[in-house]
């Protein structure tokens with residue numbers, strides 16, 4: 001199948017790329033475009049060229065499936081320069097997302113016309129690299145240094161109207177190609193602007209770069225590419241175009257083979273595979289327009305907000321009017337927070353509350369396509385809720401539990417139409433954390449499972465299917481991680497040293513700080529419940545603290561002390577006294593060795609989860625850690641890291 005075709009509209013040639021699924025710049029496509037420049041230059045009847053794409057998007061970038069292989073000519077920066085230097089001006093007609101090399105090609109064109117709903121961006125740093133086709137050298141020439149720094153070091157795309165105001169595109173269009181052709185024809189009536197590479201960059205002072213470097217380092221949290229991209233942008237503002245592009249290209253080639261780039265590519269493909277598992281390819285999900293949520297507490301309110309963010313109608317059921325009012329207040333607080341951060345308008349927030357159906361009468365969920373239970377983690381309470389759902393929900397409504405640790409099969413016992421039952425384990429805050437663990441039981445129908453994945457897609461979440469075990473995938477690994485952290489304490493490694501080592505590894509916080517934040521009593525009560533049920537659960541160091549009333553920040557102290565009203569962890573003499581009989585002398589273990597122990601424990605539990613068939617792939621386990629527990633994505637996840645140590 002031809003990757004490009006050339007049509008004519010009078011003296012304007014229209015070249016259309018057709019390389020599904022996202023018109024990525026494969027070697028063959030680069031060659032086609034390379035040849036097209038010469039052919040169109042040689043045609044005296046062609047006065048200008050409009051470059052557009054078939055399918056859902058403009059060029060989405062270099063072909064990431066070619067990464068890890070030696071780059072083949074024509075190399076993308078050379079192609080961009082060739083387009084820019086063509087005798088006939090090229091005009092990019094952008095729809096969908098012009099990303100990475102796609103936007104670099106567009107910047108090699110003399111003009112850019114974008115459909116109103118299009119976006120443009122340079123996401124390379126999210127893949128552990130920098131733009132490799134002069135993106136860091138042309139962007140500041142179009143949009144200025146500050147805008148270029150934001151676009152390149154965050155990797156976040158901008159929508160067409162913002163791109164227009166920044167100077168990244170020259171016009172917006174409703175009927176893209178005809179308007180791009182008209183734009184080209186009109187442009188020919190006036191002197192053309194200089195090619196982008198010949199335009200000047202407004203100078204900035206050294207203080208700008210000092211501040212930008214500090215901000216980028218803070219945001220990067222250990223990722224290397226954003227800082228290297230900033231260095232390319234600084235070089236672009238200090239030396240001539242050829243030297244700057246050479247510096248960028250060297251940086252690109254240097255990072256392309258890096259460990260972080262390999263890790264981020266691993267995550268890129270895992271994230272794209274997760275929402276569409278092959279086993280559900282031919283299974284249609286059930287209708288999903290109206291969601292019921294039972295319980296408006298921490299999780300219920302977050303789940304409602306996530307569903308409303310996705311445009312779904314929501315009905316909240318609570319146990320009594322007082323709890324219902326609290327639930328609505330919880331939801332209002334979430335939306336008010338979004339308004340204060342500029343993510344939601346006040347009107348939109350008000351509309352969300354107006355359109356919410358809130359009731360204590362279970363009959364109100366009669367119209368729901370899906371009902372998610374998020375009530376107390378107590379089996380009798382959950383069973384009572386599902387008994388009511390069995391009586392009031394539609395017979396084809398999907399019924400889901402958000403339980404963390406109970407066995408979903410116990411919750412669904414006796415439920416009529418058991419094929420509609422499934423576990424949907426959200427992570428707190430449910431409107432922020434992207435992970436959704438999907439837990440089918442034996443009776444769960446395939447289209448109900450498909451509905452769980454469809455919900456994840458609609459909510460912009462990363463779905464990972466889990467089998468049934470204590471804590472499913474994420475919390476089971478968390479439990480093993482905490483046990484390994486306590487084992488290190490018993491070997492004499494200080495609490496603060498374990499946390500510091502994991503923060504240095506890229507975690508937002510260490511295992512002990514995290515327990516103080518969430519509360520030591522949650523896990524303690526689970527252990528006590530298991531002991532009461534006859535299980536032999538050895539005493540943990542955490543148990544000692546909880547029995548001494550140290551439950552974490554909420555009691556002014558847990559693994560650490562906290563000054564009143566403060567959240568800064570301080571080493572505790574009381575904890576040292578409580579635990580000293582159980583601790584060996586400090587062995588002086590290096591942070592890297594501490595991190596290896598903790599990551600090794602995560603990977604070992606992950607391997608056991610794989611061996612038991614609880615998770616479908618190692619990549620899924622990495623997604624759980626990254627999107628449920630803040631594992632640094634530029635490390636790829638514990639399974640990826642272990643595979644690099646033990647290939």
Ligand code: T1G
Pocket residue numbers: 021022024057060061062063064065076097099100101102104123124127130131132133135269272273
């Ligand atoms: N190369 C190859 N395949 C790609 C691809 C790419 N760049 N982007 C997506 N795909 C595949 C993806 O694996 C999936 O395949 C299908 O397309 C649909 O993707 C020199 C070096 C474009 C916004 O980082 O952000 O250019 O599973 O499910 O939700 O400076 O894909 O169907 O077989 O995500 O509609 C920079 C990454 C590369 C863009 C579309 N570009 N892609 O989202 O579909 S580096 C990117 C995306 C670069 C230059 C440097 C999204 C999308 P399959 P999808 P979507």
Ligand code: NAD
Pocket residue numbers: 294295296297298299300317318319323327373374375376377378381384385402403404405425426427428
């Ligand atoms: P929560 O105590 O904040 O909220 C529970 C809500 O359920 C309360 O508002 C309560 O009024 C309501 N409720 C109780 N009985 C009810 C009934 N019969 N009908 C309707 N509403 C009823 O608890 P939470 O933290 O939101 O947890 C809810 C569920 O989500 C639990 O199963 C928990 O294990 C799970 N979960 C919690 C987290 C977390 O981090 N908090 C994370 C994932 C999953």
